[in-house]
Amino acid sequence: MPAWASGRRVRHGSGGTNWRNWAFILLLIGGLAIYALLPEPPFPLGGTPLTGPVERVADGDTLEIAGQRIRLLGLDAPEWNQTCRTAAGAEWPCGRDAARRLRNLAAGRTLNCSAEGHDRYGRLLATCRDGSVDVAEVMVGEGLAVATDAYAGAQAAARRARKGIWQGDFDTPAAWRQREAMGEAASGGNPSRFERFMAWLTGLFAS
Secondary structure (H helix, E strand, O other): OOHHHHOOOOOOOOHHHHHHHHHHHHHHHHHHHHHHHOOOOOOOOOOOOEEEEOOEEEEOOEEEEOOEEEEEOOEEOOOOOOOEEOOOOOEEOHHHHHHHHHHHHHOOOEEEEEEEEEOOOOOEEEEEEEOOEEHHHHHHHOOOOEEOOOOHHHHHHHHHOOOHHHHOOOOOHHHHHHHHHOOOOOOOOOOOHHHHHHHHHHHHHHO
């Protein structure tokens, strides 16, 4: 006798529903991964400067305004994990101190950033000011970055006063990155959109 004729309830398996749920989750994760791999949309050059509060500081020369990553022009700050030497020869986290100083310097300010190009990572290359305060010049002047272009005077003053990185021995950020690429230094701190997505995804599953 069929089950329906005997009045017994027929149970349908839930395997199909579970499969569809997992398929949806995998498709969603795949879509987010594809989005994370897409290049950052380029900010138009030659137009209105990018203006706004700083949303995030990656390291001593990279910040984010209105979702746009900006690499400050004219300087090269120690990388996030880079260390330097004090006047007494002790090791100090110059990269983290540079990032902390830029974060404090930008706090509460509305920066006006004039774009001049993009680097190979898609970051906007710009000079950022709050009125007469050029944040890159301040970083160089306090010995928390080396000048690469326009801030030679500020660097000379910091070097004479033995401020920041000039107080002891240090590798230039470019030399440190080269050693990092050769596997002799710790990884640096300028995460791409994909790296930020993977960190978020790892944290999601860890929780």
